[in-house]
Amino acid sequence: MSCRGWSSDAYWAARACRELERRGHAVTLGCKRGTDARVIDRAREQGVTRIDTFELAGGMRPIPDSADLIALARVLREVDLVHVHRGKEHWLAVAAGYLAGARRPPVVRTRHIAQAVRPHAGNRWLYRHATALVVTVTEAIRQQYLASGLLPMKGHQVVVDALARLAAQGCAPHVVFVGRGGHEAAVLTAIRRAGLERHVSVAGFASDLPAVMAALDIALYVPLESDGMSRVLFEYLAAGRPLVAARTGVVPEVLVDGVHALLVPAGDAGALADALARLLQDGALRARLGDAART
Incomplete structure (x- = not known):
């Protein structure tokens, strides 16, 4: 999770981890480094027991992104599935999967907002070919995802x-x-x-x-x-x-x-x-x- 604070997607990611652990799976939640009080401690309060940290720097940052790719590739060689919730970790997980080689696990993306996916070639490849499954948290978001809807505003x-x-x-x-x-x-x-x-x-x-x-x-x-x-x-x-x-x-x-x-x-x-x-x-x-x- 590249969240800097305890957002809705951070909350649901932690809940999903807790539920998977309850069902007997070994789950590690990846969080942005330096968010201990805002995210990591809150995730532990939700019952998440295994947490790893990465830089998950905003935007395209070659040095921290390269470090994350290397660290993620090591992790991905040992896991069966990667579940991502935001664009930053989505791209990193897919790229790190290729570095992981033959042991590359499938990537699942959950979209929590109805903001349209930008329809450029990179995103088309990411969603159509590099992502095993896209999960939307409501039917409305699924329709927005399929129809490339509008950016949500708070009103x-x-x-x-x-x-x-x-x-x-x-x-x-x-x-x-x-x-x-x-x-x-x-x-x-x-x-x-x-x-x-x-x-x-x-x-x-x-x-x-x-x-x-x-x-x-x-x-x-x-x-x-x-x-x-x-x-x-x-x-x-x-x-x-x-x-x-x-x-x-x-x-x-x-x-x-x-x-x-x-x-x-x-x-x-x-x-x-x-x-x-x-x-x-x-x-x-x-x-x-x-x-x-x-x-």
Whole structure:
């Protein structure tokens, strides 16, 4: 795993390792060197017992990549299967397999997001000829993979637009965005342009997500496109938070509108504003959805 932090794909990789170990297989989880507190310790908490580390440097880095290829080739001569979750380790595992010679194990790739695979010759070869199996965590991602769909977006602008509509109607809930990323500056700019600085907080990274979720009156999950088998969606449900979710990705596969959550079309700020207003005005509905979320 080339993850620098405890992302959804890191979580599912650790869960898969634990389950395979439970079934009697010898499994080693490969992690990025230097991520002890952020990834490795969390994987051990999940029950993973065997962990090896590699450089897994970002981008194309000849020196660390060469060291990883040599180290991986030694490992691959001793294993029966390689399971990768991101592009960096996918390419490294395939290349190291050729260095391993006749003992080259098959490579399985799990795709956790619906971002289209770039359709250049290298990727066509990688997926069609060098990969034994491609696993997608939802049917929506499988369709995106087959059809080369769009890059998923988190939907912050839709939330800002919906909140602006509510504020114009005299309804002013407070929204908190939790997390960090490359779009933070754009989100802050959108908030300022809408005049919503008093109604929106950008909280940054939070390590204690259960505490954050316990403080919420309503949870929002509104990506514009499929966000994979989103861990945060299921954490909202487990926390018993009344939820408004975009009807995309795994959402319509696991949630029923009006039973487990209020579902809205992805990217529809008006529908999101209406759903929020409905929940804000109906405490009994919030309680019912929160209770149903856990079932």
